[in-house]
Amino acid sequence: MRTDCHVCRSEGLSSRSQVLVSTGNRKVQAALYQIEGGALLAIDEAALSETAWKLLGVADGEVVHVSHAPAIESLASVRHRIYGHRLDAPAFAEIVGDVVAGRYSDVHLAAFLTASAALPLDDDETVDLTSAMIAVGDSLRWSAPLIIDKHCVGGLPGNRTTPIIVAIVAANGIVMPKTSSRAITSPAGTADTMETLAPVDLDIATLKRVVEQEGGCIAWGGAVHLSPADDRFVRIERELDVDTEGQLIASVLSKKVAAGSTHVVIDIPVGPTAKVRNSEAAERLAERMRLVASRFNLTTRCLLTDGTQPVGRGIGPALEALDVLAVLRNASDAPDDLRRRAVVLAGAALEIGGKAEAGQGAALALETLATGRAWSKFEAICQAQGGMRTPPVAAHVQPLTASRAGRVVHIDNRRLARLAKLAGAPDAKAAGVSMDIRIGDEVGRGEPLIHLHAETAAELSYALDYAERNPDMVTLTL
Amino acid sequence: MRTDCHVCRSEGLSSRSQVLVSTGNRKVQAALYQIEGGALLAIDEAALSETAWKLLGVADGEVVHVSHAPAIESLASVRHRIYGHRLDAPAFAEIVGDVVAGRYSDVHLAAFLTASAALPLDDDETVDLTSAMIAVGDSLRWSAPLIIDKHCVGGLPGNRTTPIIVAIVAANGIVMPKTSSRAITSPAGTADTMETLAPVDLDIATLKRVVEQEGGCIAWGGAVHLSPADDRFVRIERELDVDTEGQLIASVLSKKVAAGSTHVVIDIPVGPTAKVRNSEAAERLAERMRLVASRFNLTTRCLLTDGTQPVGRGIGPALEALDVLAVLRNASDAPDDLRRRAVVLAGAALEIGGKAEAGQGAALALETLATGRAWSKFEAICQAQGGMRTPPVAAHVQPLTASRAGRVVHIDNRRLARLAKLAGAPDAKAAGVSMDIRIGDEVGRGEPLIHLHAETAAELSYALDYAERNPDMVTLTL
Known part of the structure; x- marks a missing residue:
């Protein structure tokens, strides 16, 4: 809006003021940016971000009302936390509710996350934050009594074990409805890689059909909003480069519980440049993860893995897909490190899923690969997701x-x-x-x-x- | 810039990325906002904020270079502080240097301020932060050996004692070069009020001339940047509504030391809705203020005053100026609360300035008012600042x-x-x-x-x- 606009003047709005923009019964909270002079906007005009246009559902020329954003009650809890007091479940629920409603500015988000790092979240707080994050997102429910998931803490380039693990696990009759992300700052996310092999942009109905039919899927998580609060926290955590155990645990577990999982295998790469630097820190994280997960009746198995160098040969969606295909097809030149990691993680899943005795999971996983059962299951999953594709080749x-x-x-x-x-x-x-x-x-x-x-x-x-x-x-x- | 711009794509820039915009040897760090489609910008065009236009000194159509902002080394210290470690003087110097250079995003500023609230700054840290804030700003130097200033911690509506105090103090031969702020969220700042009585927008040369001639001034602080880091911190503190003792002390004292003051009278209004809620908190603040100030050879006298209701009658620049004039002119209907507050504070200044024995300052201040010497001095100061004005009257x-x-x-x-x-x-x-x-x-x-x-x-x-x-x-x- 223009600085000389009558609304800005009478409301006392200035640049970066949080404002409420409303029309009819729709409203959106936004940060105000101001311009001087009239080249772009008339005195009574406002320009909106793409997101605000969509949320308000307005057309060019429609009337909107702009006023100060209402006071955010839950900020009192954030200030309370900054000053060293712990928060209870209702406080976390209010904070997370306001975060998801878009009422928190970047400054508020940064303060909340910093306060939770300066005085680390204890176990009860981590449980309450996780509950609050689950409550504001979508939830998936499955008829099978045992649902397996896997998660890797802190990306390692080329660590595309997910499609291989899903194929091995589902081939052994355990249900594994996997949703993955696209790349944010990396050259490829699991969803980007998988998309070169089959469609991944599945709505919830399609995803459920694929899983019912094949016992597994490898889909993009964007269509299901399992933890919308986490999406907001992650952007700020990345900008601050601050990552705390409590937030990490709440982030991972909120998504797994919301996805309806009962058992989760967690890959914790350990290395001097990985997210987890040494095995003591990894053991501690694993123990806290187990403890918090148990409060949600979720069984976790954490595996500490080598985080010192990239996995496989390819960096980029199709190149990483070729590594995955080579392992699944037992190609003689398949990258051995990728195969070994996938086998170890899938083995753990087979053990906690009751398909293998303790210590026998990796052997069963390797056999599932060697006999071609994993490859057949992968082909079937791709078919169910909309048809198998051949990864493109660069010109x-x-x-x-x-x-x-x-x-x-x-x-x-x-x-x-x-x-x-x-x-x-x-x-x-x-x-x-x-x-x-x-x-x-x-x-x-x-x-x-x-x-x-x-x-x-x-x-x-x-x-x-x-x-x-x-x-x-x-x-x-x- | 446009999302499909080749620079955004190859640099991997996304909305809110911190970018470095440069041309010739000028550069500015900025937050990137992106638009889709080509109505406003061509694919190789960038639009700039008013501030960026000015800092870069570019004209429409000139070429600028946009790249990722360089890594901010001092953020490692901020993270260190978040995780509970104290910082030393070089760390504060680096942080404050980067803040003033505009390298910190709102998220970074919020994290630094939150971390300094969660683990409160100790006395050494407060001294180091104050030093760092002084080092990056302008400094004023005076030939007089004794320079008085005053400050009010946390505004109280209508508390316009400053013009009265300056007139009383200067009339008694103590040098008091006062700079004040304009309103940010309130209906009037001291500079806004004073501007209805005389010009306040003085450059440093004029300010020095006025003070040399009359022993005092009441000017707008905007022309001198005594603590540019504080200007950045204040905006975020206001948004968070978080205000810590350490930051408050560093904010006040950095400006007083930079202004060349040797003695400062500090007004601490105490009341249930004031910034300082009770007298214990006020005493503790006063003691810490004294301790930190002494490290800069600055003498402070803190006065706890009534902060339960507004002072005077007017709320708004000219209306508050009328209250000030009534007190200075000994009008029969002058607001007594404003007069008493000004007399008590001016009395303290006269005592620490060596013009009155302990306990005799207020009597001398009252006499300076009653004899018209304060009014004459005020008229002379207004004259020196560019001529006395009559406050406007509303239609x-x-x-x-x-x-x-x-x-x-x-x-x-x-x-x-x-x-x-x-x-x-x-x-x-x-x-x-x-x-x-x-x-x-x-x-x-x-x-x-x-x-x-x-x-x-x-x-x-x-x-x-x-x-x-x-x-x-x-x-x-x-």
């Missing part, structure tokens, strides 16, 4: 070669992910990076270290420019 | 009367302030509310409770509408 593929001989001592995952994104991933499905080497490999001068994959010449050129400026993404010994 | 004045007889038992300050703003204050200088009653007064049916003052009929009508919907702003006994 432009170019190797980056070693300028001299040596042994690979370091791989910079962060910059490789950036390179894959510059090549077009995840929007360009075929784009990304494939690794020709792993740490410890010996390479000769002129041998390929990685291959760049791009769908357009412009994107290939962006990526090549970046690679030229960053020759040390792969470090060799002298 | 529309209307009484709100008692619907029945009774005794006034409660006055709702918050809603009276809102009423004054709806009538046009502080932009419309003559607008506001004047009080015809105080708590304890007996009124007859049909007698005026307050008068509304507005410059336009439309604003009067806004205010009358509000008054009609809020008949209980003044509560009478049955």
Whole structure:
């Protein structure tokens, strides 16, 4: 709105004021931004974000009412928490309700999350926050008595075990309705990868039909809003780069309980650059996760896994899908690290699901892969989701070669992910990076270290420019 | 920028990304907002805020470069503080430097302030934060060995003692270069009120000349940036409604030290709806203020004053100026509460400034008023600031009367302030509310409770509408 607008003047609104925009019986809370002068807006006009247009359901030229946003009562609880007092269940319910209704500004969200980090949430608070987050989201219910899920704490590039695990677990008769996310800052999310193999954008009815028919699915979670509060918290946590155990547990468990799961296998990669740095921290997280989960009748099995280097060869949706296919099809060149991780995690799922004795799950998982039963189940799931697809192949593929001989001592995952994104991933499905080497490999001068994959010449050129400026993404010994 | 812009795509920028916008050797950090489609912007165009236009010094059509904002190193200290570790002087210096450079988003600012509230700043940290805040701002230096300032902790409506105190103190030969703020959320700031009596928008050279000539000034602080970090913190503190002792002390003292003050009188209104709720809290604040101030060779005298009801009669710039004039001119109807407060505070200043023995300051202040010496000094200061003005009078004045007889038992300050703003204050200088009653007064049916003052009929009508919907702003006994 304009600074000289009569509403801004009489209401005393200034830039970044929280305002309530309403029309008929619809309303939306928004942050006000102001402009001076009349080039874009008339004095009695307001411009809206795309989201506000949709929520209000207004058309160009319609009348809206703008006033100060009402006082947010639950902020008293946030202030209470800032000053070191613990909160009870009703307080968390009010806070989470206001967060989901969009009443909290970024400043309010940051204060709540910071306060929950400065004085960490205790077990009761974590349970109450989890309950509150479940209450404001959608819930899935299943007829089967045992529903398995899996979760990986803190992404590891290329760690696409999910499609393999679902196939193995469902092939053994356990129900596993898996929903996954798309990439937010990474070159591919599980949903992006899976989308190159089958449709993933399933509504709830389709998702239920697929699971009833095949005992499993690998769908995008966007159509079901299992934990809408978490979506809001995550954006701020990322901006702050603050991640606390209590919030992490509430985030993971709220989604699993809302998804109707009874048992969850949790992959905790441990490594110096992973989210969990050492095994003590991982053990503590696992113990708290177990404790809080038990309050929701949810059984968890946490597995500490190697978080020191990327998994598989591909970075990017289609390239990662090729790794998944190679493992499921028992290809001779299938990445062994991806296979081993999937087998260990699926084995744990088979054990807590009662399909294997303790210690025998991995063997059953490996057998399910080796006999082709996992591959058949995966094909059937893809078919049920709308038909199996062949991952696209990039039009432009170019190797980056070693300028001299040596042994690979370091791989910079962060910059490789950036390179894959510059090549077009995840929007360009075929784009990304494939690794020709792993740490410890010996390479000769002129041998390929990685291959760049791009769908357009412009994107290939962006990526090549970046690679030229960053020759040390792969470090060799002298 | 547009979501489909090639820079957004290749850099992986999304809405609210922090970006660095640069051209030539100028750069500014900003939050990115994105639009879809091409009605407003071409694919390679960016629109800028007014502030960014000015900081970059660009003209329409010039080329700017947009990239991810560089990593903010000092956020590691903020995270460190969130997790319960105390910070040292270099850490505060880095944080405050980045804040003033505009590198912190609202989320970062909120996290820093919340962390300093959850684990309150200790005395060393408060000193280090104060030093850091002084270092990034302008500083004033004076030739006089003794420079007095005053400050009021937490506004009380109508508490316009400042112009009276400056006149009394300067009339007694103590140098008092006072800078004040304009209203932010209230119907008038001291600078708004003073502006109806003389120009206040003085540059540093003029301010120095006025003070050298008259020993005092009452100027707007906007032309001197004594504590630019505080300006950023205050906005977020207001949004959070979180106010901690450490931040408050650093905010007040950073400005006083930067202004070159050697002695400061601090007014701490105490009352159930004031910022400081009881005398124990006020005593503790005073003691910490004294301790931190002493580290900067600054002498403080804190006075606990009555914070239970508004001071004087007027609410709004010109109406408050009339109260100030009445006191300075010894008018028979001058508001006695305003006079008494000004005398007590000016008396304390005269005592710490060595012009009166302990316990004799108030008598000297009263005498300075009664003999007209304060009024002469005030006239001279106004003259030096550019010429004395007569406060404007509103074109529309209307009484709100008692619907029945009774005794006034409660006055709702918050809603009276809102009423004054709806009538046009502080932009419309003559607008506001004047009080015809105080708590304890007996009124007859049909007698005026307050008068509304507005410059336009439309604003009067806004205010009358509000008054009609809020008949209980003044509560009478049955």
